[in-house]
Amino acid sequence: MANDKAAPTSDAFNRFTGTQGYIASHALVDAVNCAIALERPLLIKGEPGTGKTLLAQHVAEGLGLAIEKWHIKSTTKAQEGLYIYDTVQRLNDARFGEGDVSNIRAYIRMGPMGRAFQSDDRKVLLIDEVDKADVEFPNDLLRELDEMRFTVSETSDEVVAKQRPMVIITSNNEKELPDAFLRRCVFHFIEFPDKALMQQIVAVHHPHLKTQLLDQVLVKFYWLREQSELRKKPSTSELIDWIAVLQRSGISVADIEANIPFLGALLKNEKDTEALGKYQERGGRYPSSWKDLGPKFNN
């Protein structure tokens, strides 16, 4: 919104304004700065491929801070982000008489969160795809995120954050996050790019694309996304790939008016491809202009 720009701002706010490589919306900038000022974790949700992970990188860059990344997998436990006690190494050392086996601390390694706490400089801590982990995972981190401290139970050492890190958490919405966890976060949802923004994004990746072709491509793309039968809707990155394939094959506008060639680049699920096949068998046809897509795309 244009009228924001003139608004007076306090020092605590508006520290992040986006970077050259990342065009952030005003709502996003406000959410980031709000999280900084309130010292709360920032939870970013949005469809896959809308640039959630990239945001953390650019927030760190914009604030001039180093980043500590913690990529979550289905097997990740909260503990691993804090520290890992390497029993196996210690046993092994005991067997071969190597290393200082009596010193437990030598076998404690800090995880990403532990490192962010111990660092002398303020860091950005990215907890990526938190919904991949077990349902209880976010709950296990509540105290650590609130108080920014934890205890290494093997040595009773307490690790307290020297500088409160700026925590950014991303989620793909695969699981509901616990309420207690949500209550502590500042939330921002990255919306799926609309027609106009998508044209800009495509222009960055494929600067020499003909307008007519782009239009046809986008009609097909947004139409596909509207089909509720699809299990996995194509995202921005798939669109970019698809356009690359189309360009290499030297296809003309006429070819994609009635067809969707190289469907494999857009649909990654066998059943989705089948569903679209069935649609054609039933005599369904693909739209060739925005008019066929309904009022949502025509204002």
Added chain:
Amino acid sequence: MFIDFFYELRDEGVPIGTHEWLLLLDALAKGLHGSSLQRFYNLSRCVLVKSETYFDAFDRAFLKVFEGVEGSLDIEDELLEWLKDPKNFRELTDEERAMLESLTGDELMRKFMETLAEQTERHDGGGRWVGTGGRSPYGHGGEHPTGIRVGGPGKNRSAMKVAEERRFEDYRTDGTLDIRQTRVALRRLRQLTRTGPQNELDIDGTIDETCKNAGEIEFVFRAERRNDLRLLLLMDVGGTMDPYFEPVSRLLTALHEERGLRAFEAFYFHNCIYEQLGRNARLLQREAIPTGDLLRRLDSRWKVMIVGDAAMHPAELLEPNGNIDPRRGTPTRGLDWLHRIKDHFERAVWLNPEPQPEWSRSQTARVIERVFPMFHLSVDGISDAVSALIGARRQ
């Protein structure tokens, strides 16, 4: 006006409590809104709303409260003004008012928020279906949507109880289900598997191997044992299901207390399943989720338990536009949705609170029985249903 926003949000169904509200006040105190309505909008949304599904409700509430406000806003002042006006506290007892009057500015605000916190949390705590409602001194009208009413203390009955008495005067006390027994029956909802990465040190194995290896340490790893069971519960509510509120709520309580499940989700419908499912028993349109989305999100490993009396007008099951609510009519038949659910998931069962002899009297129950294995909602029935969910593969 400002505090109205809070209530309006709650009325619209945005799940906010005092925690979020205080956070917003904190942010405003820091001047983060920068006296701009747009920034205030961004700020309050990112602090108060924790899921994009509530954005629409937030917008509605925001529009309602702040319509006509343009340019700059001075909220702190307004809030303080509001707090200073004694009219707003007329429902307080003399004692409480005396206490309030003895407090000053900031303290007053804090104190008021605390009182607010106490009340909302009490009401929130008593989830409508799960009978955990605490004894609340503020328990007038158990179903008051905002749950805030500063009133006389000492009712000594949970809000839940009140709601229950009003709605289910004629509920049956046949005691088909006892929570503890149900829990025992459900305990068998286990599929302990050692799947996934081998990252647990098998101490016994390590000792054995090390001994065989003449004292050379030989590590043995294995995958952790964990319950891999995911359960989806779909429940019929309202109408003919009302008399069965009690046994159904016991089942739900037992399931909610079942911590061992890998994942558990519950959704609600009325009579038959169509395009949309409700997130809670009130089946509000704005909170509904598309059934198709659910089928996409949950893979076939989920076990499905449908609870309902399967009794409805045949057209509701067998005809297009069968939904009893004409506004939500769609061409897909209820029966087709049931088939979709059956085909999508490996295992699904139907639990019927009606005694078994009644089933054959209802045409729709007979049809549904051919789609899903049907069991009586009793301890034995649940036990059999659990076996059907995790036992040998159905033919």
